[in-house]
Amino acid sequence: DGGITQSPKYLFRKEGQNVTLSCEQNLNHDAMYWYRQDPGQGLRLIYYSHIVNDFQKGDIAEGYSVSREKKESFPLTVTSAQKNPTAFYLCASSLMTSGGVVNEQFFGPGTRLTVL
Amino acid sequence: RKEVEQDPGPFNVPEGATVAFNCTYSNSASQSFFWYRQDCRKEPKLLMSVYSSGNEDGRFTAQLNRASQYISLLIRDSKLSDSATYLCVVTLKYSSASKIIFGSGTRLSIRP
Numbered sequence: 001d002g003g004i005t006q007s008p009k010y011l012f013r014k015e016g017q018n019v020t021l022s023c024e025q026n027l028n029h030d031a032m033y034w035y036r037q038d039p040g041q042g043l044r045l046i047y048y049s050h051i052v053n054d055f056q057k058g059d060i061a062e063g064y065s066v067s068r069e070k071k072e073s074f075p076l077t078v079t080s081a082q083k084n085p086t087a088f089y090l091c092a093s094s095l096m097t098s099g100g101v102v103n104e105q106f107f108g109p110g111t112r113l114t115v116l
Numbered sequence: 117r118k119e120v121e122q123d124p125g126p127f128n129v130p131e132g133a134t135v136a137f138n139c140t141y142s143n144s145a146s147q148s149f150f151w152y153r154q155d156c157r158k159e160p161k162l163l164m165s166v167y168s169s170g171n172e173d174g175r176f177t178a179q180l181n182r183a184s185q186y187i188s189l190l191i192r193d194s195k196l197s198d199s200a201t202y203l204c205v206v207t208l209k210y211s212s213a214s215k216i217i218f219g220s221g222t223r224l225s226i227r228p
Binding site: 033041042043050056088090094096099100101102103104105106107108109110 | 147150157158159160161203209216218
């Protein structure tokens with residue numbers, strides 16, 4: 001089955017620790033994204049990548065880092081510099097049209113990160 | 117001004133009612149439009165794309181008005197299972213990049 005997987009589903013970390021969230025897709029999508037969602041709020045873009053070995057900051061990149069070494073994988077590291085990391089993290093992917101326009105996104109099931 | 121704006125709701129309507137949401141976007145160069153549905157504590161899922169000619173999928177109808185820069189979603193004969201947050205999504209193409217923008221969502225609650 002094609003899709004996007006995120007792991008783990010729930011993650012607990014102590015303050016001051018870095019943690020890496022996994023995102024894998026087998027849809028052969030070019031573009032991948034990371035969003036953060038706080039309770040009762042909308043999605044906020046952290047980082048995105050439209051091509052392997054290239055990624056761009058979104059609206060709230062501070063305290064986060066990513067890599068895109070493979071088309072299928074786009075891991076997100078939440079560093080100790082992120083002041084309020086407890087949130088629901090969603091990974092998404094999409095095709096790009098031949099004209100370079102982002103198409104509709106497909107989301108993974110998300111990771112709930114809680115900092116203790 | 118936000119690039120994509122939605123009434124946050126909540127809309128609380130009885131089962132069987134017809135309900136409509138609007139979403140406005142600020143950039144006239146917006147290219148593609150979508151409605152997503154997000155259930156509580158779940159990921160957003162694509163509900164339908166929105167085409168210039170309008171499109172219908174069962175009880176759901178989406179329309180685009182480029183002149184007034186808004187899209188709409190109409191739900192007829194609403195079911196309890198329609199209770200969710202509905203997200204309006206717009207894509208843009210700049211000179212060297214493309215962007216996808218999510219609205220903050222409209223909460224819908226269907227009561228028995």
